[in-house]
Amino acid sequence: MTAYFLRDTAVLTGRTLRHVTRSVDTVITTVITPVAMMLMFVYVFGGAIDTGSVAYVTYMLPGILLITIASGVSYTAYRLYTDMKSGLFERFQSMPIARSGVLWAHVVTSLVANVLSLVIVVGIALLMGFRTGAGLPAWLAVAGILLLFTLALTWIAVIPGLSAGSVEGAGAFAYPLIFLPFVSSAFVPTETMPGPVRWFAEHQPVTSIVDTVRDLFAQRPVGDDIWTALLWCAGILVVAYAFAMAAYRRKIA
Amino acid sequence: MTVVTPSSAGPAMRVRGLEKSYGKLDVLRGVDFDVARGSIFALLGSNGAGKTTTVRILATLLKADAGTAVVHGFDVATQAAKVRESISLTGQFAAVDEVLSGRENLVLVARLRHLDDPGAIADGLLRRFSLTEAGARRVSAYSGGMRRRLDIAMSLIGNPPVIFLDEPTAGLDPEARIEVWQAVEELAGHGTTVLLTTQYLEEAEQMADRIAILHQGRIIVDGTLAELKRLFPPATVEYVEKQPSLEEIFLAITGGSDKRDTTGTKS
Numbered sequence: 381m382t383a384y385f386l387r388d389t390a391v392l393t394g395r396t397l398r399h400v401t402r403s404v405d406t407v408i409t410t411v412i413t414p415v416a417m418m419l420m421f422v423y424v425f426g427g428a429i430d431t432g433s434v435a436y437v438t439y440m441l442p443g444i445l446l447i448t449i450a451s452g453v454s455y456t457a458y459r460l461y462t463d464m465k466s467g468l469f470e471r472f473q474s475m476p477i478a479r480s481g482v483l484w485a486h487v488v489t490s491l492v493a494n495v496l497s498l499v500i501v502v503g504i505a506l507l508m509g510f511r512t513g514a515g516l517p518a519w520l521a522v523a524g525i526l527l528l529f530t531l532a533l534t535w536i537a538v539i540p541g542l543s544a545g546s547v548e549g550a551g552a553f554a555y556p557l558i559f560l561p562f563v564s565s566a567f568v569p570t571e572t573m574p575g576p577v578r579w580f581a582e583h584q585p586v587t588s589i590v591d592t593v594r595d596l597f598a599q600r601p602v603g604d605d606i607w608t609a610l611l612w613c614a615g616i617l618v619v620a621y622a623f624a625m626a627a628y629r630r631k632i633a
Numbered sequence: 634m635t636v637v638t639p640s641s642a643g644p645a646m647r648v649r650g651l652e653k654s655y656g657k658l659d660v661l662r663g664v665d666f667d668v669a670r671g672s673i674f675a676l677l678g679s680n681g682a683g684k685t686t687t688v689r690i691l692a693t694l695l696k697a698d699a700g701t702a703v704v705h706g707f708d709v710a711t712q713a714a715k716v717r718e719s720i721s722l723t724g725q726f727a728a729v730d731e732v733l734s735g736r737e738n739l740v741l742v743a744r745l746r747h748l749d750d751p752g753a754i755a756d757g758l759l760r761r762f763s764l765t766e767a768g769a770r771r772v773s774a775y776s777g778g779m780r781r782r783l784d785i786a787m788s789l790i791g792n793p794p795v796i797f798l799d800e801p802t803a804g805l806d807p808e809a810r811i812e813v814w815q816a817v818e819e820l821a822g823h824g825t826t827v828l829l830t831t832q833y834l835e836e837a838e839q840m841a842d843r844i845a846i847l848h849q850g851r852i853i854v855d856g857t858l859a860e861l862k863r864l865f866p867p868a869t870v871e872y873v874e875k876q877p878s879l880e881e882i883f884l885a886i887t888g889g890s891d892k893r894d895t896t897g898t899k900s
Contacts, residue, residue, distance in 0.1 A: 468729070473693075
């Protein structure tokens with residue numbers, strides 16, 4: 381059946397993509413939280429945070445983009461959960477198809493839906509005064525890192541999507557992920573934080589990713605941060621994929 | 634694509650000593666039965682008797698702890714892919730995509746079965762299941778009966794020789810139930826082997842060539858309706874004024890199908 385893997389996955393991806401295009405509200409809901417945060421931080425708190433000569437919106441955008449991804453993947457968990465509950469998942473698994481294509485379709489759809497949300501958020505940030513002199517290679521690097529991060533979080537989302545007992549449970553995993561950027565360099569420089577918090581902030585994945593994206597936008601050399609960021613993303617991806625596969629195997633014979 | 638060589642002329646299904654437990658709960662404790670090709674076989678049992686567990690094992694969604702099951706000549710444990718080419722599963726809840734239209738659901742399954750001209754296949758099935766008008770509408774707007782019809786139509790794509798129907802009429806109103814019965818009977822008329830599970834003796838009676846009663850993880854009775862009836866205590870004659878059931882009133886008022894025998898058999 382592996383010969384049909386690509387074909388079956390493409391057909392199933394077409395199905396899940398229709399779920400996105402036919403419920404545009406999920407994309408809007410994904411975008412609303414990060415945009416509201418952006419407005420709050422830029423026009424309310426931003427004045428009190430010293431980020432030097434950089435406009436605050438430019439400073440905080442990398443963190444906002446990560447929050448966008450974190451809230452976007454909760455819909456991936458939701459869509460998968462719905463398939464589990466409706467029996468569609470079992471229907472597909474009992475058909476002569478490449479069985480893992482069902483999961484990959486959700487993963488590819490997650491990437492597409494998140495790219496859509498990210499483009500909207502960057503557009504709004506531009507309206508709010510975000511500026512970058514980054515050239516094409518830097519933009520591609522930013523896109524690559526964000527895609528890798530999305531892929532890693534998507535595989536985390538697959539785990540509750542397959543095994544959650546309720547809709548709320550399926551989406552709940554996203555809250556800590558949305559919260560993580562707050563305890564990082566995303567909104568305030570970590571130097572202002574007290575000892576243990578600062579230590580955590582400087583050693584968690586979000587900070588390295590935020591710093592890398594920020595440096596790329598600012599046309600600064602990225603240094604070792606990019607390797608730390610890539611390692612984190614790859615590490616999360618591998619671990620999440622392993623757990624997702626274990627959850628998947630528990631669901632099917 | 635779904636041309637599966639029917640291996641030998643054996644039964645469509647042969648189940649021997651099937652066991653399955655969840656933790657300490659023994660759901661199946663040695664299930665044996667055969668299903669003849671082209672017949673309708675009803676697995677009758679109360680909630681929790683193990684009907685769904687049996688179907689899930691036969692449909693390669695669950696592994697048995699012990700025992701063997703052969704479907705269309707293929708072992709479910711060692712030739713799962715071959716089994717999946719031979720079967721179609723209609724689960725306990727209509728497994729349809731709510732966001733897609735009825736037609737899109739059918740086209741999706743036809744594509745996944747790698748059939749030529751999925752559109753024509755979809756249109757044909759919409760006609761056959763009286764869903765042509767609703768075909769372009771989203772399934773979320775369908776009634777329970779329409780969903781079930783669509784669900785069964787999806788299971789027929791590719792003409793699998795064996796079809797599993799797990800409580801196909803659960804939660805349906807009387808009219809929709811009759812529609813499902815008619816659809817199943819038509820299926821068996823085309824030579825498809827059908828294994829259906831139900832909680833209702835009446836339903837098994839309506840459709841099945843052979844009935845097996847699953848109780849506490851074992852098949853306690855397996856036979857034709859006539860054979861089963863011989864096991865019941867001899868009928869005693871009593872005169873009781875017959876009150877119409879809600880279902881009969883409902884069908885009389887709504888002018889539903891009169892195809893069904895309304896004398897009712899209470900056990």
